[in-house]
Structures are given as C-alpha cells and as structure tokens.
Amino acid sequence: xxxxxxxxxxxxxxIRNNLSHRIRELGHxxxxxxxxxxxxxxxxxxIRPDLVVADMCPPHLCGxxxxxxxxxxxxxxxxxxxxxxxxxxxxSAHHISGCxxxxxxxxxxxxxxxxxxxxxxxxxxxxxxxDNLTQKIEARKLTDKAKRALMDYYGWDxxxxxxxxxxxxxxxxxxxxxxxxxxxxxxxxxxxxxCQGSVSPPKTP
Numbered sequence: 001x002x003x004x005x006x007x008x009x010x011x012x013x014x015i016r017n018n019l020s021h022r023i024r025e026l027g028h029x030x031x032x033x034x035x036x037x038x039x040x041x042x043x044x045x046x047i048r049p050d051l052v053v054a055d056m057c058p059p060h061l062c063g064x065x066x067x068x069x070x071x072x073x074x075x076x077x078x079x080x081x082x083x084x085x086x087x088x089x090x091x092s093a094h095h096i097s098g099c100x101x102x103x104x105x106x107x108x109x110x111x112x113x114x115x116x117x118x119x120x121x122x123x124x125x126x127x128x129x130x131d132n133l134t135q136k137i138e139a140r141k142l143t144d145k146a147k148r149a150l151m152d153y154y155g156w157d158x159x160x161x162x163x164x165x166x167x168x169x170x171x172x173x174x175x176x177x178x179x180x181x182x183x184x185x186x187x188x189x190x191x192x193x194x195c196q197g198s199v200s201p202p203k204t205p
Contacts, residue, residue, distance in 0.1 A: 041061060044075055078097055080096050
C-alpha cells in the first residue's frame, strides 16, 4: 500500500490523537493536524496533502463546506467523519471521497483511505484529459479562424495560410495558438484602418 501525506482536522483532541496514531500505524504520515476548519482549509492550500481527514463539524467551518472548497480547487480527496447521519450530508456526498466513524476498525480505515486516494487520482486524470482536450479544441478553432483571416486579407488559399502559420510558429518559438491570436489582432486592426482609408494594404508577408 502506498504511503500518503495526510492532514487531519478534528475538534476533539482525543479522537484526533487516536486517528493520528492509527494513520501512522498504517504507514502514512500525518503532516499536520488542527481542530479548526478555517485553519484546516488554509493548511490544505499551503501544504497540499495527499488526503484530508476531517470532522463533520469542526469549529468555524462546516466539514461539508471544507470538502466543497477542497474539491473545487482539486487539491486533495477528503474523508469526513460524520457524528450522525443527516440529510445535508447525503446531499453533499459528491464532494467527499469517503466517510468513516471515529471508532471504525483499522481495516475499514485503511480501505477507505485507499479507495479515496485511488478515486481522486482517477478523477484528476480524467479532468486533466478533458482540460487538455478542451484547450486543443480552442486552439484549433483559433487557428482555423486565423487561417480564414489570412485568406480573406491576403487572398491566400487555405494551404498557404496553414503553411505560413506553421512556419511563423517554428521561427518565433511560439505555439500556433499564440501566432493565431496575434494574427487575429493584427488583421483585425489593419482591416479596420483600411476601411477608414488611413493606410494602404500591407505587402504579402
């Protein structure tokens, strides 16, 4: 089993101390612990642990709100320790990666940690893949738009415009997206001035 850096947030010192001891027995590291929810959130952002184990109701910040913020920032999975079942907990279940009771046995604790970290790693990988794909699609749209701008402005065919973008990208050391953005700005500005009769059309690059 992999060893994880765990941040522990719980308002009850005895429960926090017991969990900390058991987590260390499993081979993990408790990087720090606190009784306060706001402090816990700040520590999560500073330390960026592999996992957060938090009380449902620590002082100053609800555990569910802590989970929501940590998940929104994609920092780490979070396991909550509800004192008792509640409707609010059920509605916010998608923000947490697991839950345990303070007196859960060691195999349950170990299994919950393993599932929470594995699930978070998978979701993070899928989210990154989606982000990368979205960026590629946006870059492709900008490149196509820049090609059309070059074709309209200089009277080039698509192949010539595409080769020019590629060559410009290689020579400048910039991505085609950056070149495309610059092309759209420049052709837009020149077209506007040309319509106003202030400048003559530039020579073909």
